[in-house]
Amino acid sequence: MSDAAEHHVTLSPAFHKDRRAMRLLGIWLFLGSEVMFFTAFFGAYIVARSAAPVSVVMPLEKLWGALNTVVLITSSLTMALAVLYSKKGDRDRTGRYLALTFLLACCFLVVKAIEYTHHFQDGNFPSHDIFFGFYFLLTGFHGLHVLGGMITLGILWWRNRRGDFNKDYNDPIEIAGLYWHFVDLVWIFLFPALYLL
Amino acid sequence: MKRFPAWSLFLACMFAPALALAVDLQGPSVWIPAAVSDRGRDIDNLYMHIMYIVIAIFVITQGLLLYSIIAFRAKPGRKATFTHGSTGVEVILAVVPAIILLYITVASVNLWKLVRLKQPDDHPVRIQVMAEQFSWNFRQAGPDAVFGTPDDVISAGEVAVPVDRNVVFYISSKDVIHSFFLPESRVKQDVVPGLLGRVWTKWNVIPVWDLASQKRVLLTLAEYEAAPVAVSGYKLNSEPNPVKKWYQFSDSARINYLRYHYDRDPEAKLLVLQNGKPVKVPPQYVLHYFEIACSQLCGNLHFAMRGTVRVLPPDQYEAWLKAQQPDDYLQSKWTGIWDKFHPEYDRAL
């Protein structure tokens, strides 16, 4: 619900500009707090990892991870494009790229699900050892973020179709974009940390 | 505005703590149990230094507050001075505390280095401590000076150490975090499962129970030798794991049990020593102990996780070591748990 729709008042362009600045600040603050959330996990992981001999090789399938990395990077691209076109007021393309991003997110989760299935089949439950504990903790919370992002994307796609957004008012897409890129960023660190190093 | 005599109340209340503090000024002995190690005395010393500083700041700040309330009360005709502050005053009021704080920091850093980084010099007595819910287990290496051999001396709930020698405790836990607290030695170290902690201290007094005054007194080795002290006649280590039992006692019974430990075994023969020789005089003192406390929350019976340290003259200490006869149960804790945990350490020690 945009402020305009809800309050039946005409809002000046100046209002939109200020409101956008507020929303951006809000999301950056939220992302700052997300950084700290993952800081705790990563800090813990660093401690555990550096206590293990460096020669230890991670017991994961690198290629699944790499595939997912590419999927997420691609979704970042499509998201960036969606934001770009929403700013131009190009509703069709915005919708298309939002849908693509959504699909790529689905892809990511499907791959993750395949991997999880393999782990479970091999008996690698979170309780198996400290590594799998961290693996499921980190990917699990990352996955939850992906899921949250997908819900947001779905809602935005629908609102975009309904015509809520235009050249002047497209902050929600931009904000969702920032969030989505952040989810991508987390994965960019998770991938080498869990699969490669 | 009706004048409310609030300040008189304020005065009374504010200076009650100040008075109490003043009592404290007379020295650590008022509330703090006397320190029995050099480091302990150092810590008390630092404590008192900070105390003097803090009391001065306390009196000045609270006094000024009070003075302001009284002196600057609004009355008809009185106008507040209009000022946004004074950089000069503020700088002074920042620099002076900074200097004081620097002093505290330097003193603390020096002592901290002594406490944490200095190594015990002579050949210390080494004792392994294994904490568990809710008791303290001790192991000493025995005559062969190697841990993990059959001549190890194992005890639970109580440990003996020689007076005037450095004692190193290697501490670990088999379950949750405990904290190894020797109040009179000012030693405290968390006992973290999975880690091996190390603390050391030196007792230079022997705790004995004065039968006349019914108080614990602390004797130096020389004083101890000169006085008639009952050294046996009660079991030094009567209860391997008394902790859970205390809780079942009624309150008064528990206190009696603790206070008059040695009365529980009236038939035992009394051995009274003076100048190292048995004498036939009524004893003036009975050997006593220091307490070990657990100061980290470790479960429902945390409050009862007590242990004792007997500080003994060297010959008594040897006798104590010989007297320990652990049962299989105690033995199994060490072979079954500790030796699995810390194989490397046993060799390293």
Added chain:
Amino acid sequence: MTQQDHSSEHSDAVLYAEIFGLLVALTVLTVTLSYVNVGAAIGLPQFGRTANIVAGLLVAACKCSLVLWVFMHMNHENGTNRFVLFFAVCLMGVFFIGTSLDFEWLGTYTHGFARAALGL
């Protein structure tokens, strides 16, 4: 705030595509790196896999900055928002350094059994 006047949508889209290409390339790079012994490759064999870890994290940091800078528009973000992120990252550093230093010390206490026990 006048940074909003983008030259044209086309050039932005191209820029994004270029960044995307770079990101994919870097991903390929990290994966490849994980198969080689980076330490030996750069002539410092004594570092062995430690060099791999450093290299891997460096590549990740590069990717991270690309996404931040371009996709997340840090390049035309205002000071406040930049500061928010900067401050959070500083705190992250403080936490990492603090805990790592402590655990490095604790590691000297724990003597091997904790390492072996990591089960990796």
Added chain:
Amino acid sequence: MSAETVNAVVDLIHPEPTSFFRKYVWSYDHKVVAKQYLWTSLLFMTLGGSLAMLLRWQIAYPNQPVPFWGMLLKGHFVFDASGAISPDGYLQLTTMHGLIMVFFVIIPLIVSAFGNFLIPLHIGARDVAFPVLNALSYWLYLPAGLLMIASFFMVKGAGEAGWTGYPPLSDVAGAVAPVWGMNLVLIALFLAGFSSILGGINFLTTVIRMRAPGMTWSRLPLTTWAQFITAIFQVLATPMLAAAGAMLFFDRVFHTSFFLPHGLVIGQSEPVNTGGGYPLLWQHIFWFYAHPAVYILILPSMGFASDILAAFSRKPVFGYRAMVISLVAIMGLGFVVWGHHMFVSGLNPIMGMAFMVSTVFIALPSGVKVFNWMGTLWGGAIRLEPPMLYAISFVSMFIIGGLSGIFMAASPVDIYIHDTYFIIAHFHYVVFGATLFAVFAATTYWFPKMFGRMMNRKLCYLHWGLTFLFFNMAFFPMHFLGEAGHMRRLMTSTGYEFLNPMAPWNEFITLSAFALGLSQIVFTYNFIYSVFFGDPAPANPWESATLEWTVPATVPHYNFKVIPTVYRGPHEYSSPEAAPADWIAQNAPPKGAAH
């Protein structure tokens, strides 16, 4: 006056709700959300306080049946079959007392309730930046609180590993009795943390982006400044708690071993967790959050005190800039001192030194604040109204609590007093002595604005006297206990000979604590009575200069009909500009200015 561009956002309005639901339940109005927080947290305070009363009973009269409640609830909750507190029950009492007081009383009270109410009014805005998030944050907090209460009803009771929840105790099955009680507490903390983060984001955005024209950073009332700095803590520290809680939850429920080392043996049995983790890791993460959290508990109170002291001394705050800089310094240092809670945990001695230095030097900005408060009083025309009395007590008690912090900051001394009642004394002086006195000050000061009525002055004085007296009687002797080595979280000290001499003190403390608890009835009565039947308040009963006093006594939905323009600092009392009056509102146009 520099001409500020008029900020469009301050025009943001949402329509006045008409339905009961939108007005009082799911409300976007910051004033209503604030009141929701206020009532709920005061309710939780009665709960947290009652738990403290029960645990004090056990300490003074070990294993004796609790009068009335023990008879009534024998064998249930924290009581054993005889109606006395059981060992498990005692730990549940301290744990839940600590958690409830910190997360469900003080933080919601001083940050969410007063912050919500005051920030928009202070900066001349119509609401906070994200009203929906604001409503959401309350509706996360309430269920979290209910979960805390629900945990008492779980099999074997509520959380009992201390409010710090150190693993393995809090972690591994069998170390303590409760299972789902502890899990519920973790979920509750996660929710409360999330609510707190949302609140922080809201406040920061509001203060940064929604200040009225002319409301520059150097004209913000200090309460708002303090809330602003607090919000930074909330946003950047609280996620650490959520993360730590999540890991602990994983350990407990999915049997991972983040905080469990290898080879644990609980009693005779080995846990299902494979081990390989680190118990101290929790302490690092927890204190990285919880030390900033203790500053969350004090900074807003410092703000209240600054504004109130100025208003009732009829003087500008002494050294406004220094006040702000010291707030920022406390925040900066506050993030790098977490290790002072771990001096005896086996911490790296070099790190111990670093943490000691940073901790000791946090006294510097705190000292600047104390001296500036005294400077504010100095030369004033002090009106000892109830808010002023409470605010001065805040300063007085904060000094005591802060000074005892210096003993602990000196790490060698902390070796001895760590985990003793000295710590308990220290933080009750800061959280009750300082923060709650500031809360009483703020409540009495802003009550007219919140409820449009005055509180009864005589009862306020009575409550102040009783509380001040009994608070000091209850908590000052705890320093002596600490010096004697009396450990905390100790159900009874009777087992230790070296603590026996302290038994009379324990009884004295308990009796004083009961009196302290009973004294709060005066306040409760006064509060509730005045909300409904107090004398109607004028718009500006204290002749204060900040913006909230320029709106009518019952604040209209939109706060300000016209967004005010601010011309001067928040505490221009006794300014020559104001003569003959001794105060001038922040938005009064300067003489001679056209408007």
